[in-house]
Amino acid sequence: MHFFTGGCGDMLAFTKAGFLSLYAANHHSASAATARGNFPGLFVKEADLQSVDMRSVPPAQVLVASPICTEASPNSGRTAPRNPVELDENGRPKPGPDWPQTRITMWEPVRYAEVHRPMAYVGENVPAFGNSPLFKAWLHVWDALGYIPTLASVNAAHLKVEGMRPLPQSRDRLVWCFLRQDIGAANGLPDLRPTCDAICPTCGPVEGVQHWKKNPGFPVGEYGRRSRQYYYVCPNRRCGAPLEPITRGIGDVIDPMVRGDRFGDGYFKGKQRVTRTPYEQATRDRVAIGLERYRGKPFIVTLRNHCDASSLDDPIGTLSAQGGGHHYLASPTADLSVDECEYRPLTILEKARCQGFPDDHEFAGKEPDQRLQVGNAVPVNVAFWLAQRVMAVLPH
Template identity: 25%
Template sequence: MLKYISLFSGGFGLDLGIEQAAYKSNVQIDLRVCLDISLAARETIRLNRPSLNVIGDNEGDFGGDLYQINSNLILQRANLAIKEADLVVGGPPCQSFSILGNRQGFEDPRGNLMLEFVRVVREIQPKCFVMENVAGFLSVDKGKSYQKVIDLFTEAGYLNTLTWVLDAVNFGVPQFRRRVFIIGFREGMEVRGLVPPDSTYFPPDAIGNNRNGLIYRCVRDVLENMPDGLANNERRIHSERVRTRYEQLVQGARDRIDHTDRLAWDRPSGTVLVGSTRGGGRPFIHPFEPRHLTVREAARLQGFPDDWVFAGNQTDQYRQVGNAIPPLLSEVVTRQIIAFLTQENPNPNEETLETNENLLLEMAK
């Protein structure tokens, strides 16, 4: 059984993908503890996975704020010792590295949360970590931020680090969404043969076919014939002025006032966005109706199952969806990692598990 820890769990897209990867690999996986600073995200996790151990709501949990949580607390709640976790995963907030943000990188407090992820990995010493972020992270400060993170992981004992840039649309998600996955293995573990997953979906050719694989999934595939009674499917109420404006937009066009795109029915969507805490999730405009997508419609573009219910107010729900990793993209990435970690002897040079008392004292400070 693989034991893992989830940081910045959010709407749970990364973890749902891990669940599916483990199921399809016939491997048992045990999420020992997860955390998030968002109360609504923690409510979502408890609502859908009530048996999970979630850091954030108990006394001494600091509201799930990783800046204040030391790794000793995480290990205690996970009932694990140093070097005993197989995997630590997480997608630190990415807005400070996004091309749509101000790209301040580590000058932005959200960027510094990436360094907190590195700290937890250094102190917990899992066999492997997976850190996800926007592809723009690689180019911030002409690559200096990316190199800084790689250097810090190397100093922490993760000499074998892989960087994969993948687009969710190439794996059956009806959305263009490029993401970078940084995957690291503890010193002594060989990673020969571990390569990015091959694309399985491709753009159609001139006559709508593709002989090299499946054709991109599009908006039609997930918004057509939606069942009645789905959770998180309440429509936003727009003013007559906004509805009139949206009615005049052709599919694929952008509204000049609120800069929102109208989806094209027979194409994948653009990247589902988060928006600010003041503006909600900034959802797309429906292809045929003069309104924003519902939370459930946006969740379908991300590939969330219909029975995954999002808690919180509507803005909270949109943000959980927009911040998430598409579960299917997570699945194709983590399935290969799970296969590697469960082979008979992936790390013949691994030291006998020992408790490092000095490190425990340091983490407890």
């Protein structure tokens, strides 16, 4: 059972792991069409789940649903509104900051579990979701329903997954499996301890294990960050040396046949594509840094605060929910001129590869719809790892 299907990254992964998908739901027309197109015969419900009576939804052994909860997380740059909505003279709300009610989606899996009692509920979100004020209250609700939570924090660029390579995108995720108590008592809980391939300077090639600087009993956080940060260490007890995960570079998914434009010509602003606008000085500076740093080799320019240029041998940063419009490929000319540099955004296909989608996976809708589905997708390798671990504790 799949709620909030989006680009179908989790459905693709769970199918690969041996699950049979029965039902998918999403309010977004293009996302619903993507599910129908890639999974013929699947029943797809196009609707806001808040309006769906869960008694009308069929039962399933596993619910896969990653709620949308971006507004109150640091990843979105917004916090909860503190002021009441102002009304005009007719009693209608005045225009103000956008605050979609997507936090409600975290309660839709609860409604489903209350009616159908699946063996497991599986999902993922940004790590900030786990540190939001409602998260622990949410866990208490699942406990009251008779489910045991298992949490893990993983990064798609590091995760060792049987049958899939790490992704060329550094993407921190909080993942979970809420297992029904009777299933857990009979078969144990899923092993959600992530590992990575690494080279220990003393022991050689090893599977690095996760080490938390503090509060290991609540493994919610991001790789290498200041708050609740974790890193990897050598698994040999006599060693325990800190390790750097072996990663995969973005160059693996770049299509060399796609050409860019001359940087000095600027870019088209607006849909009419009539007048070109020069790039801002901050963007020129990033390109100049890359030209100096990589001396004639193509590189990635990332248009985010505290980012500049990075090598094609490294993963890119997280693709945003808006479709990853922060990453550009710069290809220098022989004279290393900023203006003569060939410059283009990553294509939707390249971004989809960064999320682990195969090239034959088709995204429905117009280009903005496709960007949204790719940017919002569950990384396929993360979902596949999660599906394998959950499958191992379910009765067969």
